[in-house]
Amino acid sequence: MKIVEAPSGWPVNEDEALAVQDELRTRVVLDEPGPPVGTGLVTGVDVAYDDERDVVAAAAVVLDAATLTVVEEATAVGRITFPYVPGLLAFREIPTVLAALESLTAGPGLVVCDGYGRAHPRRFGLASHLGVLTGLPSIGVAKNPFVFTYGELGSGRGDFAPLLADDGEEVGRALRTQRGVKPVFVSAGHRVTLDAACAHTLRLAPEFRVPETTRRADALCRRALSEATGG
Numbered sequence: 001m002k003i004v005e006a007p008s009g010w011p012v013n014e015d016e017a018l019a020v021q022d023e024l025r026t027r028v029v030l031d032e033p034g035p036p037v038g039t040g041l042v043t044g045v046d047v048a049y050d051d052e053r054d055v056v057a058a059a060a061v062v063l064d065a066a067t068l069t070v071v072e073e074a075t076a077v078g079r080i081t082f083p084y085v086p087g088l089l090a091f092r093e094i095p096t097v098l099a100a101l102e103s104l105t106a107g108p109g110l111v112v113c114d115g116y117g118r119a120h121p122r123r124f125g126l127a128s129h130l131g132v133l134t135g136l137p138s139i140g141v142a143k144n145p146f147v148f149t150y151g152e153l154g155s156g157r158g159d160f161a162p163l164l165a166d167d168g169e170e171v172g173r174a175l176r177t178q179r180g181v182k183p184v185f186v187s188a189g190h191r192v193t194l195d196a197a198c199a200h201t202l203r204l205a206p207e208f209r210v211p212e213t214t215r216r217a218d219a220l221c222r223r224a225l226s227e228a229t230g231g
Helices: 014-025 090-102 126-134 194-204 212-229
Strands: 041-050 055-064 070-079 110-113 138-142 160-164 170-175 184-190
Touching (some): 055 212, 184 194
Parallel strands (some): 110 138
Antiparallel strands (some): 160 170, 170 184
């Protein structure tokens, strides 16, 4: 099995990573509508870690956006070369995620990350970072609001409340994908508006709290990690 290594010049400490975020953040595009909901292909990406062995497994699962059937799957296994720092997790994950994406023959179309885009302390989470590096439209759909607050939202599917930064900026939304179930936290990554990101998320979550893209990528990366580590 080929082990993905971080590319030459990849940041190895917090100061280097912050400098990269500051540079790349200026390239984020948030005023494009993105692909129409329910058309083309959509790809979920996710990662699983074995910190004891410094191994990360990434999965990319391509779905037909209209039917949510799987078109293609790919995985990659890499070395963790960056320390655990909240807000900088992308630097642990992206080399291996890129390897999984690059091995696809289809798509990938819209990329859905299990994480954040604009809803990030420096407004540059994994979805934004991945989008800028690849040029692909991307969104983040996370399971918790990270450092942001939100108000009351209704109990029905599609109800939402803004995720607000300290300065009042709406950086994302707490979005209820199923009635009576905890919301997910949606933010635009790159080349997609926040409205469109929420519409895609609802379309991708017809039955469960999290999008099908995330559910399938999560299962696949866990399986890949188990196979890689003999777990």
